Amino acid sequence: MVLRYxxxxxxxxxxxxxxxxxxxxxxxxxxxxxxxxxxxxxFGTFLLIQNLLSMGFLAPPPPMPSGGEHGNDYSLLLINISQLVALSALLKISWK
Incomplete structure (x- = not known):
């Protein structure tokens, strides 16, 4: 759950x-x-849409009746972290 947040x-x-x-x-x-x-x-518009969709997939789901876990959240987290690094570099280059 912490990984989702x-x-x-x-x-x-x-x-x-x-x-x-x-x-x-x-x-x-x-x-x-x-x-x-x-x-x-x-390109930026499509990247924005992709990140908005990512937020939807990362939103915490309702609790399962059995109390079980919902699976592994590492993949979207790693994708978002890699994008953050790339976007930060692009912002540094673009900012004037």
Whole structure:
């Protein structure tokens, strides 16, 4: 259960960074009308959708009647952590 909450926190951090990046890319697109920047906007939008869906999968499920566990939450947590590292590097490069 703790891994689910940790995964949700990391996904929320990812969503925050993606929103900041999208605002930077939107500002740049309005200024230069570059196809590359438009591509970044489209990619960022799909990445945002993916992270929002990830939050849904990580939301704690209702308790099982038998009191059993719901399985392994490591995979989504590791995916979200790797995205957080990559998005942080991208934000550092993009921030001016």
């Amino acid at each position: 940790l995964g949700m926190a990391v996904a929320l951090a990812n969503i925050s960074i993606i929103i900041i990046l999208l605002s930077i890319y939107w500002k740049n697109y309005r200024k230069w009308k570059s196809e590359y920047t438009l591509g970044l906007l489209i």
